[in-house]
Amino acid sequence: MRLQGRELHEEHVHPENISGSQTFRKRSVGLWTVIVIFSFFLLEGCAKRTFPKLSTEELTDRLIEVSDTQEQRLEISWLGVPRQIRGEEGSWIERNLEKQFNIDLKPIFLEWLSYKRRKPLMMLGGEIPDVYWVESSTDLRRDAHHGFALELPYEVILKHAPNYVEALNKYAPEAWLLSYYKGGNYGLPTFGALENGVLPQPGVWRIDWLRNVGIEKIPETLDEMHDALWKFRHEDPDGNGRMDTYGMSPKAGLSQKVRIDHSFGEIYGAFGVLSAGWVEQDGHLIWGGILPETKKVLAILKRWYAEGLIYPEYLLVGDDPNERFYLFTRGKVGYMPAYAHFDSYDHKFSGSLAGLMSRLHPEANYYPPGNFPAGPKGKRGGPIIGGAENVVVFGAHLALEPEKVVRILRMFNKMASDVNLHLQAKIGKRDVHWSWSIENGINGLPPFDDPFYGSRELVGINPTISHAISFFCPFGARKEWLEHYNSNKETDFDQTYRRAELSLKSPIPWPDMVPLAEKFYADLRVFQETVFAEIIQGNRELEEFDEFVKEWFARGGLELTEDANRMLKVKDDVFRQVGAVQGESRADLN
Amino acid sequence: MTVEGTIRKHRGLLWMFLPCLLYFVIFHYIPMFGIILAFKDYVIGEGFMGSRWVGWENFETLFGSSDFLRALRNTFVISTLRLGLGFFAPIILALLLNELRWSGFRRGIQIVTYIPYLLSWVILGGIFLLVFSIDGPVNRLMLLLFDTKVRFLTDDLWFISLLVFTHIWQSAGYGAVIYLAALAGISPTLYEAATIDGANRWQLVRFVTLPSLAPTIVVLLILNLGLILDAGFDQIFNMYNPIVYDVSDIIDTYVLRHLISLDIGLSTAAGVFKSVVGLVMVVASNYLARYLSGDEYGIW
Amino acid sequence: MFYKRTLSGYLFDLLNLCFLTIVGLIAIYPFIYVLGLSFTTGEELAEGNFYLFPKRTSLVAYEMVLNDPNIRNGYLNAILRTTGGTLATLLMTSLAAYPLSRKKMPHRKKIVFFILVTMIFSGGIVPRYLLIHELGLINNRLSLILPLMLTAFNVIVLKNFFQQIPESFEEAARLDGAGDFTILFRIFIPLSKPILATIALWTCVLHWNQWFDGLLYITSDKKQILQIFLQRIVVENSVNRIRFGIQDLDMTMFSSEAVKAATVVITVLPLIAVYPFLQKYFIKGIKLGGIKE
Known part of the structure; x- marks a missing residue:
């Protein structure tokens, strides 16, 4: 009984074999030597990618000295926002920027998931683009640690991109924390404007369902909300005779898919707490997920879930709009909670909420957003992140080519101050690729309004300009530009439904901005999401929340809290260096 | 004979074998030296040589982190369940198929149960996510029969059961074919002799069929024990979600996660640990099998 | 059979028949369900009554999937790698197995061990990735083929088969002045058609189903393989990745489940279609490759 090769063992000792065994030994020594040498070459292949090591001062001097007259044509590889799935080299936007700044852009298009999984491996293999987009502080710290990211001192940015700094300081100064690593700055942080993250996400109600179950007014408090959701579940609001409807679904949020979990944000908001964020109490930061208010919310959610008001597999709902x-x-x-952003209610986008509803349930009447349920003490609100979005990083090898850094900084500077360039870099040329009218705002022109064609020529056309996901211009537009280019409808919508005063925001908007997050946060986040989900779904008792709090501290929460408070001081220091004003928020924007 | 002589004499064969040799050296042996990374704090910018040697530090970190211990526990639990339940399913299936008189039907079942083995877990994962979702057909059946729905995908226990069940579903048909092949090799004279001795149908299975299958069973068991730290990466990667991490995060997903966050030392250390355990398990179980069977069974 | 027929025996047969029928149905149901699902309309799904066959059929999902340039590219790439990979495997395995099957090959026992070790031990993902990178194969379709050219298993199986070919064939050819290459290609390979067919089929299935290497080595969607797109759509729930985008779908007919199902169907189709015809080779493959007395 042998694995296949009986003959393997039956082989008779052959005279030749005996004589050959010494030669084999010799040859095998040779073979092994070759293997070992090869291996070292292979692994050492990475060593040739060691990057120039300059002190911060040397680097600052080198970068500040550059006086770029744009005479030299520079080739720049560019890994932009990995959302333009059909992007191709040679688009109009690219050619336009190349002409204006005398550069030769080599765009690298990655799909979102390949970006998440493949980019680290690209870096591992030493393929570092000159300019690349980094999603979060966690990723930035990783790249800085491994030495791919070029340190970009504040002075350098202030010198070469003053207008950009001014805009960033005005709209999202806390974004500076995104690019902070060990006392230095590693890239250009970006901001989004008036996007989904900035405004709280109040709920939309099916008004026809409310009527069908005999409710005439939009629920205003948690109790009224509960009443409505209960009836949605038990009183057949769609009249099909089956009990197949549920009350609500939260904003989806699973660790792998989104940076932060804001599920049930409006319920937490009714108790004035952020479940996934640092909350300020008496000048001291404390994690919202461990507060007594959170326990109260969990008690409510647990009851609602048991009553069938929450969609049972709410956790598996993806993050795509569809x-x-x-x-x-x-x-x-x-x-469900929804964006208080006009895009969602704009019928011209067939994929928007309004577009979908008008075709799927033309009879349905749903309430536009703006209202949060009030808690027992009359509190209401929803979590927001603010404008801090991502970081644009320069490859560490650019320390040897400082003129490239400066050229790109100037490009950002101009995109942040020149509205025409900003629009060109995002949506193309007016009256060729898009048109504008006060009634309809910005609209794609045929054939570029076709997503397949448009995304090729315009690196992913979205005829909106406020977002920060444009490939070559990954930051938001200034407020005055938006006011000018918005349609009447959008302006009306903004005035009616934007409730910036109801937003709950942490002084450190992204939890992973805290340096120690690298060590503890990922684990703690999964831990919290799992425990909360299990409490809500009834696999754990509510009382286990207290143990959760203890364990949360034991698993690194204590260190994380101290670190977060340290980060508050760092924030003051960074703000001082870049000239941002503490406490200047986006509230005045709305 | 001299080296040159040997080489010259078998020139044709050696030339022929060269591509194969190169292939195994390049694609298998050279990467093996990557295990060095497990003993380094590998900072990519510092290079392979420049990175610090840390000795066993990565392994110490591994066994000090609740994350890895959890992955280890889950790996062990899931693969034990897979082995415990999944190992016998194909044997039973093969025995039952063997008892079936209608050979056309037997072939039909064989074909049908074999199909899942041909498909990747990307496909199967996709199928199961649809079939076992809260509004999927299984849950609608549950609602009809038991008036309740089950969260197969987000409840810890159900998810583990689902993993084990779908693993059996996928591999039982394939396993059965191996046993059927062995069954076909049993000499009819054995059955005849037993029947003459008055054995009934059950006794034939008990005293003729099973003993004849024993070697195959042992060998497959040894091979499977070597895979004790293989809890089915493809399957889990394509079916799990963060809410069941607690029970389904296994060593392979741990390795991948740390690779993506570029904790290369840690990631490699975990991989090396897994390889070594696998090797030890195979050697040990082979030794045990040979010892227990008096050197009769074993894979080498 | 040799035992006596008894009542309990018949009863057992009946139960056995029923049980195996159920097993067969369980094995096949998910496929039928997915097939049915791919033709459903969004409305019917919303009603929640769908089990097997849709009442109204719609081809929207297929239209969408087949119109997706990624899926079409992926299909083409999958076919390319499968054919290329299989041919490479057949050639390389033959070249490796023949010398190892000859008794005069020096140190063949050690070489077989050298090859078998690779079945158990590997260096992990990082060195493998670095290797592919150093070879300059990143984002090259060859990165999907070269690393899978040989497996220890195939080599051993074919080597054993070659060893069973009577030596007289070889001797006769030698008398005619044939060299090793001629003997391999003119005599051994034609004689080994069944086993080569089996290896070819296994390799086809392996290549068609491989997805992880695509994830690691292929960067551009143009060269990406079908399974990766399948995974994006089916497992990662990204039926549509355009965030605030406009899309030209008829949403009433569209349901993400149907799209997922249709993607699964078109991916599985080639395998399921050829399987019944080639089934005997698959099973033969197990018998040969598996463990036997």
């Missing part, structure tokens, strides 16, 4: 809106637009639930 997925996120799916339960609502399919008539599975009658309430």
